[in-house]
Amino acid sequence: MKYQAELKDDILFIRLEGDLVAGTDTQQMIENVDKEQDGKVLLCAVDLSNVRFMDSSGMGVLVSLLTKFRNRGGELVLIKPSNHIRKLLIVTKLNAIFTIAENDNFAAQFLKESIY
Template identity: 85%
Template sequence: MKYQTELKDDVLFIRLEGDLVAGPDTQRLMAVAEEQVENKVLLCAVDLSNVRFMDSSGMGVLVSLLTKFRNRGGELVLIKPSDHIRKLLIVTKLNAIFTIAENDNFAAQFLKESIY
């Protein structure tokens, strides 16, 4: 899995690509998220549009990220998961805890409204 991060208007955008599975990249990603939370970044949008596959550990990463931001009074949304990832979220009932946005603008708007 590859990832890129960008801080734009107080929103941390995490763009994932490839397979979301356990490994060194997910550990680094969690460390980056922790660092941003420590720096008072409370809003996060995870772009899943280029994620091909996700296993249970990948789902755990998403839940951990959500928990990390919500525990500090923040929020996290998922951006444009593929049909395969959407089905996984539904089957695991994680669609009930995650908000899904279709693009960056909607994600940023939802996030900003969620804490104000």
């Protein structure tokens, strides 16, 4: 899995590509997000549009990120998950805790409204 993190208008956009599965790269991503942002960023959008496959540990990564941001008083939103990922979220009932946005603009609007 590859990822890019970009801070834009006080929102951390994390763009994932490939397979979101257990591995050192997923754990390293979580650690790097914490280290780079030093716990100061409250809003996060995770772009899943280029994620081909996700297993239970990948879902754990998303839940871990969501928990980190909510514990800070912030929020996290998922951007454009594939049909496969959407079905996984529904089957696991994680669709009840994640907000799904269709694009960056909707994600940013939702996140900014969530803290005010």
